[in-house]
Amino acid sequence: MRSSSSIYDFAAWTQLIPESEIRRLLRYNVRYYFAGGKPGKIPIEAMAKILIEIGQEQLGMLEEGRYEEALEQYNYGPTEGIPALREVLAKRMKEKDGIEVDPGDLVITSGSQQALYAILDTLIDKGDVIMVSSPAYLGFVMPAVKLGARIVIVPSDREGIIPEYIDEAFEAAVKELGKKPEILYLIPDSNNPTGSTLPEKRRKQVFDICAEKEILIIEDAAYREMQFTESRLPPLKAYDRDNQYVAYIRSSSKEAAPLRIGYILVPTPVREQVIKAKGYYDLCSSTLVQYILARYYSKYIDKYLPEILAEYKKRCDALKKAMDESFPTGWRTDPTGGFFIWWESERKDFDSKRFLEEVALKNDIIYVPSRAFYPPTGYQYDPSSRKLSPSCPKSNGMRLCFVYKPPEVLTEGALKLGRLLSQHLS
Ligand SMILES: Cc1ncc(COP(=O)(O)O)c(C=O)c1O
Numbered sequence: 365m366r367s368s369s370s371i372y373d374f375a376a377w378t379q380l381i382p383e384s385e386i387r388r389l390l391r392y393n394v395r396y397y398f399a400g401g402k403p404g405k406i407p408i409e410a411m412a413k414i415l416i417e418i419g420q421e422q423l424g425m426l427e428e429g430r431y432e433e434a435l436e437q438y439n440y441g442p443t444e445g446i447p448a449l450r451e452v453l454a455k456r457m458k459e460k461d462g463i464e465v466d467p468g469d470l471v472i473t474s475g476s477q478q479a480l481y482a483i484l485d486t487l488i489d490k491g492d493v494i495m496v497s498s499p500a501y502l503g504f505v506m507p508a509v510k511l512g513a514r515i516v517i518v519p520s521d522r523e524g525i526i527p528e529y530i531d532e533a534f535e536a537a538v539k540e541l542g543k544k545p546e547i548l549y550l551i552p553d554s555n556n557p558t559g560s561t562l563p564e565k566r567r568k569q570v571f572d573i574c575a576e577k578e579i580l581i582i583e584d585a586a587y588r589e590m591q592f593t594e595s596r597l598p599p600l601k602a603y604d605r606d607n608q609y610v611a612y613i614r615s616s617s618k619e620a621a622p623l624r625i626g627y628i629l630v631p632t633p634v635r636e637q638v639i640k641a642k643g644y645y646d647l648c649s650s651t652l653v654q655y656i657l658a659r660y661y662s663k664y665i666d667k668y669l670p671e672i673l674a675e676y677k678k679r680c681d682a683l684k685k686a687m688d689e690s691f692p693t694g695w696r697t698d699p700t701g702g703f704f705i706w707w708e709s710e711r712k713d714f715d716s717k718r719f720l721e722e723v724a725l726k727n728d729i730i731y732v733p734s735r736a737f738y739p740p741t742g743y744q745y746d747p748s749s750r751k752l753s754p755s756c757p758k759s760n761g762m763r764l765c766f767v768y769k770p771p772e773v774l775t776e777g778a779l780k781l782g783r784l785l786s787q788h789l790s
Contacts, residue, residue, distance in 0.1 A: 490511075491543065504549050574609055
């Protein structure tokens with residue numbers, strides 16, 4: 365009898381792209397959980413109140429014979445999202461980010477993941493070139509590889525991408541790959557996986573370089589609301605006054621529970637194609653969920669979010685302290701928001717994936733090994749030779765999530781992990 369998988373003629377990409385390492389690690393249930401970026405605080409009280417409020421209003425509509433009005437809240441809606449939500453989000457973008465936005469220009473997506481995919485799907489043909497910083501969010505990189513893009517890694521330091529190397533990597537790609545890179549993907553606020561935030565000066569430099577070279581910046585601002593500091597740095601989108609060079613991608617998942625709503629402000633021609641693509645992916649995002657979220661952003665977020673952020677900061681500080689006390693020689697980032705911290709051993713031969721499987725998991729500890737954040741294929745720009753070379757994943761680091769577990773568990777787990785690492789690496 366034939367094995368069941370040979371019955372199906374799968375697309376070539378299914379052989380090329382492995383299951384996401386992060387999704388695989390999400391399945392583990394261990395005490396010291398530093399792996400997937402799962403929110404540890406969700407405004408459940410606010411969500412429950414909103415459900416009651418909306419339910420009561422709908423019952424009122426039924427009693428008053430306004431069935432059609434209630435029906436619309438449950439029905440299919442516009443592919444680009446319901447106006448009520450887009451208005452609330454545009455207002456908040458103006459207040460918090462200083463971006464003047466016509467609500468009609470926003471597009472609601474089913475998670476920002478869908479927006480990333482739709483943008484790639486509408487712009488990328490086989491062989492096109494995309495630049496990313498490294499280590500990178502593979503939720504972006506893998507769909508790009510799936511669609512046939514060639515990835516060029518631009519060197520970063522602890523603060524994020526190094527602007528002058530964008531220019532140099534661009535020139536090297538034109539020369540060696542015979543193609544101009546058309547997209548640069550970045551997470552300027554509390555990067556996933558490093559947790560670093562791109563300084564203001566670099567933001568402007570990155571924007572100016574990309575505008576000059578006509579590269580579309582995909583600014584993934586998934587952690588924009590997750591900042592521990594009073595003020596936020598301007599998004600790159602704020603420099604893009606003519607809405608030409610920055611696709612600004614926002615998510616509600618980190619602050620408002622995974623209701624699976626993303627929202628984007630992108631150049632108009634890209635917007636039109638993204639709406640067309642989304643129409644074929646899911647017709648529209650859930651209308652009822654959009655009503656729930658509109659109420660959360662208009663009425664509850666400023667009451668509930670500060671408390672959540674204060675707790676996340678406490679968790680982040682607890683993890684940093686325990687790492688500084690117990691981890692062997694290496695370096696870590698210093699997040700001012702987001703969900704993650706990044707650590708690298710000074711020993712380049714350290715294999716964090718092997719250590720996870722052979723030591724950490726047996727001690728009830730899980731994290732994501734650094735190798736999970738490097739593309740399986742692609743190139744990296746080497747500043748010393750000014751050339752591209754095959755991408756070379758680093759195996760000596762790890763991403764640790766600090767938001768899911770309470771501070772005492774993070775401290776206990778990090779001290780234990782630090783002891784085990786020190787024994788292993790001594
Ligand atoms: C940087 C980044 N972008 C996008 C996403 C996708 O988020 P969602 O689809 O929940 O909006 C994530 C989720 O972890 C992320 O970390």
